[in-house]
Every structure is written in C-alpha cells, then in structure tokens.
Amino acid sequence: MSSELNDVLAIGLPALVIGVASLTLMIHRELGPFSGLNTAGKWLLTAAFGMGLLAFGLKMAVAVALDLRAGTPLLAQFAIPFSQAGAARSERFANPAPPRAPRYVWAALPEQAPSPADNPTTAAKVALGRRLFFEKKLSADGSLSCSSCHDLFAKGGGDGLSRARGIARQRGPRNTPTVWNAAFQAVLFWDGRAPSLEEQAGGPILNPIEMGLASAAEAERRLAADASYRADFAAVFGDDRPPSFGRLTQAIAAFERTLITPDTPYDRFVRGDETALDAAQLRGMALFETVGCVLCHRGANFSDASLLGSESARRLFPANATPYEDKYRLLLADGQRGVWRVPSLRNVALTGPWLHNGAVDQLEEVVRIMAGAQLGRSGQLNTWLNNDKMLGRIDRSPLGDGEVADLVAFLKALSSDSLVARRERKNR
Ligand code: HEC
Ligand code: HEC
Structure with a gap:
C-alpha cells in the first residue's frame, strides 16, 4: 500500500x-x-x-x-x-477564440545610420574613408580597391559576379554582398562572423585572395609614405601620429555609415505617399507579410540581423529539403545545411546574382527557393497544428507565377531611386 x-x-x-x-x-x-x-x-x-x-x-x-x-x-x-x-x-x-497575432508593422529606413561611441562619424573622417575605399595601394599588386568589388553605382554596391574575383584573378568562395546599408546590420558577412564595420574593413585588405597585403604594417607603411595621407590622418584624428591600421578601418567604417538608401518607393509609401507603389507592388507587399517573408526579412532594413532590432540574426538555409538544393548546390561542402546571416533585401534587385554562392541569377527563382526552402511552400506538408494539438496535413502549395511576380515587383520597390538613376546613366 x-x-x-x-x-x-x-x-x-x-x-x-x-x-x-x-x-x-x-x-x-x-x-x-x-x-x-x-x-x-x-x-x-x-x-x-x-x-x-x-x-x-x-x-x-x-x-x-x-x-x-x-x-x-x-x-x-x-x-x-x-x-x-x-x-x-x-x-x-x-473555448475562446485564439488571440489574433498583432499585425506586422512596416518601417521606413532612418535618415542616418547609428555609429559606435568610440568612432563618431565626422565629415573629415568620412572624406578620408571615401579616399581609402577607392585606394588601390591597399592591394598587394596595386590592382584592386574596395570599390573594385563593391562598385557603388554601376553594380549596386557589389560586383555583378556570382563569386568575387580578387588579385591575380583568383576566384573567392562567395558572392559579394552590397555595402549599401551594411551600416544597419548587426553582424556582417554571409555567415555573420564580423561584429562591426570596423572589424570587417581590415579583412579584405589582408585576405590573400582578395587584396592580399602581407600585413597591417605594410598598409601603414604605404600610407605613411604619402604626405597627403599623413596630413589627412592627422587632421581627422587630431594628433600627428602616423596612419595606423586601426584608424584606417575606423575611417572606412565611417564612410560606409553614409552609404544608406532611404530614398526608395517603399520608404516613400511608408512615409505617407500613397501613390509610391503600383498595384503589383502593393499585392507583393501584402504577400511578403502573409506568405511569411517578414519572419526573417523584417524591420526597416528587411533583415533580422539589423541594428534596428534583431531577434535571430542567423538562420538555417535551406531549412527544408527541396530539389533546389542540388540544382544550385545550396548545401555546404560536407552536405550539411548552412547557418547564414539573414541578408538585407534593400537594393536586392540591383545586386544579382544572388545567395551566398551567387548560384541564382533570376530574382523570381530566388523568391521560389525562399518560399520552398524557408517557408515550406513546396506541396502537401505534414505538420503539427499547435492550436489544435494534432498532426495535420496542410496545403503548402508552391507560390503561383503571379504571386512570384508580385513579390519581385515589391522587392524592386526596395531599390533606391538615386542608385537606379545613376546605374542607368552608367550602364547606358
Ligand atoms: C575581391 C573582392 C572584394 C574586395 C576587394 C573587397 N570586398 Fe568586401 N566583400 C567581398 C566578399 C566576397 C564579401 C563576402 C565575404 C563573406 O561573406 O565571406 C564581402 C563583404 C563585405 C562587407 C559585408 C557586407 C555585409 O552585408 O555583410 C563589407 C562591409 C565589405 N565587404 C566592405 C569592404 C571594404 C571596406 C573593402 C576594402 C577594404 C572590401 N570590402 C574589399 C568582396 C570584396
Ligand atoms: C526562415 C528565414 C527566412 C525566410 C522566411 C525568408 N528568407 Fe530570404 N533569406 C534568408 C536567408 C538566411 C538568406 C541567405 C541565404 C544564403 O546565404 O544563401 C536569404 C536570402 C534571400 C534573398 C537573396 C539575398 C541576396 O542578396 O542574395 C532574397 C531575394 C530573399 N531571401 C527573399 C525572400 C523572400 C521574398 C521571402 C518570402 C517568400 C523570404 N526571403 C523568406 C532567410 C529567410
């Protein structure tokens, strides 16, 4: 008992x-x-x-x-x-009705990017950073600057290649992301391994297959040999110490914080101009929310890896199995699914080819991949219906062509008016 x-x-x-x-x-x-x-x-x-x-x-x-x-x-x-x-x-x-999820709140991009306390943005520092961004002396053979791969106007801040091409025409492993609006991202690079623009800026200079300089000291020596750089660094940082690698990265980061694009049809719409989006773009905007893209590409910078509010900066990709993963080699070399930083979608229509390996050159196809791989829109799906506490079979049919076209129309509304205009002029 x-x-x-x-x-x-x-x-x-x-x-x-x-x-x-x-x-x-x-x-x-x-x-x-x-x-x-x-x-x-x-x-x-x-x-x-x-x-x-x-x-x-x-x-x-x-x-x-x-x-x-x-x-x-x-x-x-x-x-x-x-x-x-x-x-x-x-x-x-x-049996009360389940609480209604709060509606998604759309936000416009701020006019200014936040800067860290130890590297305030000043006009002189931005000008020095701009000069360094275009400086080919910072590559081993003097052939490349940051702008060689991050062409601000002709290629939307990227290089238009599927994978980057460094010194001596070496092919890198990954696609070049745009530097526009990188200032709003909480972590940088496809895998999010750099925590700040300052940390990021030194990387490519010393990377053997990018700009390939032997050491930070070599960069300092090259800049110190130029009297105008000595004068610029002294004026910006307020002492007459010779140019240092740390200050170089600070100046480049300050310049990058000015590379922001709040001038898009989307932002004009969210700020109150009801005519800024056409009918297809409006349908696409609604789909972007209801289909679930906002689960990851959320907030004013369309990325959950944003300084404007981030919950989960990195995501499994591809999260669900689809035929796309073989077709575009989306898995890691060891066959595993990668964990990638959620990229911003601002100016995305200007920065193809897309994805970390640059394997896809049609934006429509990227949207289909996202819907299938990230949102399970690839057919009938067995799933746990949490509200009903039962196993259900739900219809997760792939997006139709019309829906894909509308989503792409909306993505195009995230392109900066001035970038589009300058690109058209440049590429004419
Ligand atoms: C050879 C081409 C190349 C050069 C030169 C180059 N980059 Fe990059 N850049 C890339 C590639 C490729 C990546 C992505 C690398 C990765 O994710 O592993 C990248 C990533 C970045 C990012 C991160 C963007 C984001 O959203 O995560 C920034 C910022 C950046 N580069 C700035 C610079 C600066 C500043 C310079 C010059 C000092 C520079 N790059 C030189 C190819 C280049
Ligand atoms: C579960 C999170 C998640 C969801 C949901 C999601 N995405 Fe993505 N998206 C990502 C990640 C992570 C990447 C980066 C993939 C990579 O590194 O190859 C990405 C990349 C992209 C890119 C390519 C960006 C570039 O510069 O190459 C586009 C375009 C895109 N997503 C659009 C969408 C659309 C449209 C939807 C809704 C149909 C959507 N995404 C839903 C996480 C998500």
Missing part, C-alpha cells in the same frame, strides 16, 4: 466515523422533535439519515483510495490553485 493511502486511511477513517456520528446526533436532536413521530419512529428516521451519510462518506473514501492506488491524482485536482483551475475550466467550456 502506498504511503499516501496509509495517510488517508489513518486520518480519513476516524474522521469519517466521528463526522457521521455527530451529524447523526444532530439530526436526532434537531429533526426528531419536529417530525411528530413516536420514539421508535424518531430513531428510525435518524438511522436512515445516518446510513445515507455513511454510504456517501465510504463511497468518497473508496474513490480516493482507488484513485491513489492507480496513481491518477484525483486529489491533485483539488491541489490545483483555484485561479488555474478556473482558467482550465473556462478554456475547456468557453
């Missing part, structure tokens, strides 16, 4: 006997005189009530004992705090 059962019998049985006896006596004294019966009749009435009470008490005792024996805690029901029991009951009987 369990110890709880012993406890129940030890306390419960005497309590039952005393309870039944005193109730019976009360009935005999209170009810007896009113009944108008003779003595035998009074005792008969009392005994009838007493038996009823005893039977009820025994029944409860047996139920509790059996319950404990079976290990089903009927008693535990009495142990549920009252408030909780009430909630459980109202859930069961009132």
Whole structure:
C-alpha cells in the first residue's frame, strides 16, 4: 500500500466515523422533535439519515483510495490553485477564440545610420574613408580597391559576379554582398562572423585572395609614405601620429555609415505617399507579410540581423529539403545545411546574382527557393497544428507565377531611386 493511502486511511477513517456520528446526533436532536413521530419512529428516521451519510462518506473514501492506488491524482485536482483551475475550466467550456497575432508593422529606413561611441562619424573622417575605399595601394599588386568589388553605382554596391574575383584573378568562395546599408546590420558577412564595420574593413585588405597585403604594417607603411595621407590622418584624428591600421578601418567604417538608401518607393509609401507603389507592388507587399517573408526579412532594413532590432540574426538555409538544393548546390561542402546571416533585401534587385554562392541569377527563382526552402511552400506538408494539438496535413502549395511576380515587383520597390538613376546613366 502506498504511503499516501496509509495517510488517508489513518486520518480519513476516524474522521469519517466521528463526522457521521455527530451529524447523526444532530439530526436526532434537531429533526426528531419536529417530525411528530413516536420514539421508535424518531430513531428510525435518524438511522436512515445516518446510513445515507455513511454510504456517501465510504463511497468518497473508496474513490480516493482507488484513485491513489492507480496513481491518477484525483486529489491533485483539488491541489490545483483555484485561479488555474478556473482558467482550465473556462478554456475547456468557453473555448475562446485564439488571440489574433498583432499585425506586422512596416518601417521606413532612418535618415542616418547609428555609429559606435568610440568612432563618431565626422565629415573629415568620412572624406578620408571615401579616399581609402577607392585606394588601390591597399592591394598587394596595386590592382584592386574596395570599390573594385563593391562598385557603388554601376553594380549596386557589389560586383555583378556570382563569386568575387580578387588579385591575380583568383576566384573567392562567395558572392559579394552590397555595402549599401551594411551600416544597419548587426553582424556582417554571409555567415555573420564580423561584429562591426570596423572589424570587417581590415579583412579584405589582408585576405590573400582578395587584396592580399602581407600585413597591417605594410598598409601603414604605404600610407605613411604619402604626405597627403599623413596630413589627412592627422587632421581627422587630431594628433600627428602616423596612419595606423586601426584608424584606417575606423575611417572606412565611417564612410560606409553614409552609404544608406532611404530614398526608395517603399520608404516613400511608408512615409505617407500613397501613390509610391503600383498595384503589383502593393499585392507583393501584402504577400511578403502573409506568405511569411517578414519572419526573417523584417524591420526597416528587411533583415533580422539589423541594428534596428534583431531577434535571430542567423538562420538555417535551406531549412527544408527541396530539389533546389542540388540544382544550385545550396548545401555546404560536407552536405550539411548552412547557418547564414539573414541578408538585407534593400537594393536586392540591383545586386544579382544572388545567395551566398551567387548560384541564382533570376530574382523570381530566388523568391521560389525562399518560399520552398524557408517557408515550406513546396506541396502537401505534414505538420503539427499547435492550436489544435494534432498532426495535420496542410496545403503548402508552391507560390503561383503571379504571386512570384508580385513579390519581385515589391522587392524592386526596395531599390533606391538615386542608385537606379545613376546605374542607368552608367550602364547606358
Ligand atoms: C575581391 C573582392 C572584394 C574586395 C576587394 C573587397 N570586398 Fe568586401 N566583400 C567581398 C566578399 C566576397 C564579401 C563576402 C565575404 C563573406 O561573406 O565571406 C564581402 C563583404 C563585405 C562587407 C559585408 C557586407 C555585409 O552585408 O555583410 C563589407 C562591409 C565589405 N565587404 C566592405 C569592404 C571594404 C571596406 C573593402 C576594402 C577594404 C572590401 N570590402 C574589399 C568582396 C570584396
Ligand atoms: C526562415 C528565414 C527566412 C525566410 C522566411 C525568408 N528568407 Fe530570404 N533569406 C534568408 C536567408 C538566411 C538568406 C541567405 C541565404 C544564403 O546565404 O544563401 C536569404 C536570402 C534571400 C534573398 C537573396 C539575398 C541576396 O542578396 O542574395 C532574397 C531575394 C530573399 N531571401 C527573399 C525572400 C523572400 C521574398 C521571402 C518570402 C517568400 C523570404 N526571403 C523568406 C532567410 C529567410
């Protein structure tokens, strides 16, 4: 016998006997005189009530004992705090409608990018950073600058290649992302390994297959040999120490913080110009929310890796198996799924080919891949229906061509007006 059962019998049985006896006596004294019966009749009435009470008490005792024996805690029901029991009951009987998810809030890009306390943006620092961004001395053979791969105007801040081409025409492993609006990203690079623009800027200069300088000291030596750089660094940083690699990265980062594009049809629309988007773009905007792109590409910089608010900067990609992963070699070399920083989608229409390996050169196809691989829109799907607590089969049919076209139209509304105009002029 369990110890709880012993406890129940030890306390419960005497309590039952005393309870039944005193109730019976009360009935005999209170009810007896009113009944108008003779003595035998009074005792008969009392005994009838007493038996009823005893039977009820025994029944409860047996139920509790059996319950404990079976290990089903009927008693535990009495142990549920009252408030909780009430909630459980109202859930069961009132069956309230599930709370409606709050609607997604669209945001325009701020006019200025935030800068860290130890590297405030000043006009002189930005000008020095711009000069360094275009400086070919920072590559081993003097053939490349940052702008060789990040062509600000002709290629939307990228290079238009599927994978980057460094010094001596070496092919890098990854696609070149745009530097426009990188200032709003909380982590940089496709895998998000750089925590700031300052940390990032030194990387390509010393990377053997990018700009290939032997060392930071070599960059400092080359800049110090140029009197105009010595003067610029002294003016910007307010002392006459020779140019250092740390200050070089600070100046480049300050320049990059000015590479932002709040001048898009989307931003004009969100700021109140109702005519800024056409019908297809509006349909695409609605789909972008309802299909679920905003789960990852959210906030004013269309990325959950943004300084403007980030919850989950990196995501598994591709998250679901689709035929695309073989077609475009989307898996890592070891066949695993990669974890990638969620890229911003601003100016994305200007920066193809797309994805970390630059394998896709149609934006429509990227949208289909995203819908299938990231949102499971690839057919019938077995899934856990959390609200109903059951396994369900839901229709997750791939996006139709019209929906894909509308989503692409919306992505084009994220292109900067001035970048589009300058690109058209440059590429004419
Ligand atoms: C040879 C081509 C090449 C050169 C030269 C180059 N980059 Fe890049 N850049 C890339 C590639 C490729 C990546 C992505 C690398 C990765 O994710 O592993 C990248 C990433 C970046 C990023 C991160 C963007 C983001 O959203 O994550 C920034 C910022 C950047 N480069 C700035 C610079 C600066 C500043 C210079 C000059 C000092 C420079 N790059 C020189 C090819 C280049
Ligand atoms: C679960 C998170 C997630 C969802 C949902 C998602 N994406 Fe993505 N998206 C990513 C990640 C991660 C990448 C980077 C993939 C890579 O590195 O190859 C990406 C890349 C992209 C790119 C290519 C960017 C570039 O510069 O190459 C586009 C375009 C894009 N997504 C659009 C969409 C659209 C449209 C939707 C909705 C149909 C969507 N995404 C839904 C996480 C997501």
